[in-house]
Amino acid sequence: MLDCVVVGAGFAGLTAAKELIERGYDVALVEARDRVGGRVMSATLSGGEVIDLGGQWIAPSHDRMLELVKDAGLELIPANPGMLTLVQHGEIRNVAQSDSDDDARTPFAVADLGQGLMRLRRLADRAGQDDVWAEANAAWLDQSIDRWIVSNLRTPTGRRDIRAAMKAVFESALDKISLRQALDKVREGIDMENLIAANGDIGQARVRGGLAQLPERMAAEIGDRLRYRFVVDSIEQDDDHVIVRPTLGEPLEARTVILALPPWLAIRLRATPPLAGWREDAVRKVGAGNVIKCYLVYDRPWWRDKGLSGQMSADEGAVRVTFDCTDSPEGRGVLMGFFEGAEASMLAKFSKSMRERVFKDTLVDVFGPRAAHPLEYTDIDWAAEEFTRGSHGAHFAPGVWSVTGAELGVPCGRIYFAGAEYANKFNGYMEGAVRSAHETVQSVILRVNETAA
Ligand SMILES: Cc1cc2nc3c(=O)[nH]c(=O)nc-3n(C[C@H](O)[C@H](O)[C@H](O)COP(=O)(O)OP(=O)(O)OC[C@H]3O[C@@H](n4cnc5c(N)ncnc54)[C@H](O)[C@@H]3O)c2cc1C
Structure with a gap:
């Protein structure tokens, strides 16, 4: 019997399989596609x-991604x-990037800030025009604007910039200002974009030569323990072992399984006994x-x-x-x-x-x-893409991460989870996928050792 079957050869699955093999465990890594890398191609x-x-x-x-790049030479x-080109209210401005590291605004931060501002404006419109919706979401609208910023912007710089703009408007601690109040201000016509200074550094x-070189190198190290076109269809577990069944071919038997898949694909697999209902509920709210x-x-x-x-x-x-x-x-x-x-x-x-x-x-x-x-x-x-079905990654609606999101990675018996969407840090990024796999491997090792003893 194998120690672990790792399902999915994206960065998370490759990292998990590689680390387990390096520590002497008997592992199979199975991948539905005829290539590795998943969302990296x-x-x-x-x-x-x-x-x-x-x-x-x-x-x-x-750090982990930079280490992989360095090791691969x-x-x-x-x-x-x-100059960065900013398009705001139909006006195009080219602005210089600062060369100050303290003031860094990366491509992620620019994208993050852009989508944060867009969401805020849409929300303001809805709260102003749809009384029934505003009434139904009264409690949610009463969360602080600061909490909303944390739930909706991913990058520290994006959060910093939007906070700075809000502070300029309210001159008060943002944890004391409700989202409802902030939306009122947005509707009243404050110009968030103009409040945000546009001097970032990249x-x-x-x-x-392409990022796919990295997963390909990792796959080469894993060698023939990696099986392509192995589309996992169902997983059965009992007190002693797990059976991982593909749509075609022979099943694999192991002490543990790591589902290194985006959560919205993991819940589609037939599991016996079924995965907990709360998990499915949380994943549906997260979206792909x-x-x-x-x-x-x-x-x-x-x-x-x-x-x-x-x-x-x-x-x-x-x-x-x-x-x-x-x-x-x-x-x-x-x-x-x-x-x-x-x-x-x-x-x-x-x-x-x-x-x-x-x-x-x-x-x-x-x-x-x-x-x-x-x-x-x-x-x-x-x-x-059949084996992705969404991207870049999960979008956590306000409240979902704080209520159940962080628990998505909790194992279900012998079934463990890893991937960008399970990461506590750099969630949704390749770095998050690698880190999450590393953490999951620690738990799997404990379980395998316990079972083998
Ligand atoms: C367009 C785009 C741009 C992005 N830009 C960036 C960026 O610039 N920087 C950054 O850090 N992140 C970026 N990301 C996000 C990043 O690519 C992902 O967070 C990361 O690659 C996810 O890795 P993963 O291993 O968790 O999942 P995945 O890469 O999705 O790996 C899951 C694997 O499971 C396999 N699989 C699925 N179903 C089955 C099944 N039933 N049986 C067997 N195998 C299965 C898949 O084929 C896949 O190989 C971007 C993503 C996209 C799509």
């Missing part, structure tokens, strides 16, 4: 440039310096997110001529964030963007050429007419 463009279709940026605080490419980097990552390629990175970084953050539109992913200043210019949430759901129904047009039109509006002549377009709809 690289592709090669017609000009030979390698792009990342999934996870890409590694922040300076992502891979090179990091910092995000392109230059600390994030991506891997030259929805993103289409898209790229346009130009003959050269012409926006750099104007001193632009290619990094854009907008408060409206189909694409609200863009980044420059050009490999070399002498080579072709590559701009990346995201369709997210409702925009992603809507555009997924249209053709790829329609999405290309929408992205191109956005870039023309923001960066000028030169954007109208791309050479190549590519995109990926992560919600349509």
Whole structure:
């Protein structure tokens, strides 16, 4: 009997399997796809440039990821310096990035801040227009604005900036101000974006040659203990062991199993006995997110001529964030963007050429007419991927994380959980996936040793 079956060869599953094998445990790592990496996937463009279709940026605080990059001897490419382009209320401004580390605003923080401001404005509109909804959510609207910020923004810089703007309005401790009051102010017309200073520094980097090199290297170390096209369908457990059944082929028997899958996929597996009802309830509230990552390629990175970084953050539109992913200043210019949430759901129904047009039109509006002549377009709809079905990751509604979110990682008998959505720190990021796997492995080892004794 195996000590552990690890299900899913994304960063979490690869980390868990590797750590268990290194400590001498008997492990099988099973993966539904015919590749490793999960939400990390690289592709090669017609000009030979390698792009990342999934996870890409590694922040300076992502210690485990940086260690993996260093051990693999891979090179990091910092995000392109230059002016940030902000689109607010239809007005386009190019602002300098500060070179102060204290004032760092990373690509994550820009995206985080953008979506935080957007949510706040939508919420303000709803609370103002829908009395029935406001009445039904009276208790929730009475939480402090500070609590809302913590639940809805992920990055320290994003939270800092939105707090700074709120403080400028209220001149009072934000834990004393209700969300309802803050929404009233937003509706009264305070200009949050203008209150937020726009001088950030970019600390994030991506891997030259594509991030998928990392999971591929980890897979090579795991060797033939990794099985591809092993689609887990059901899990049965009793007091002594677990049986992991694929849709096709022979089942595996082990002392423990780690489900290194996004929670919304983990609850779809048939489990005997069934997983607890609260877990399913919490996962449904968490949601899976929805993103289409898209790229346009130009003959050269012409926006750099104007001193632009290619990094854009907008408060409206189909694409609200863009980044420059050009490999070399002498080579072709590559701009990346995201369709997210409702925009992603809507555009997924249209053709790829329609999405290309929408992205191109956005870039023309923001960066000028030169954007109208791309050479190549590519995109990926992560919600349509059978073994992902959503992304970037979980969006915790206010209150869900504090009530049940943190408990999602609690094992269910011999079934353990790992992955980006279970992480206490860097939740939703690759760093979170690696850290969560490391923590889960400690619990699994205790259990296996106890069973073997
Ligand atoms: C477009 C996009 C951009 C992103 N950008 C960033 C970024 O810049 N920086 C960052 O840190 N993070 C980013 N992320 C998030 C990051 O990619 C994820 O948090 C991380 O890769 C998740 O790793 P994981 O191992 O937890 O899950 P996954 O990578 O989802 O791995 C789960 C694995 O389980 C497999 N699987 C699923 N079902 C089954 C089954 N039934 N049987 C067997 N195997 C199964 C899947 O095929 C997959 O390989 C991004 C994600 C997306 C989609």
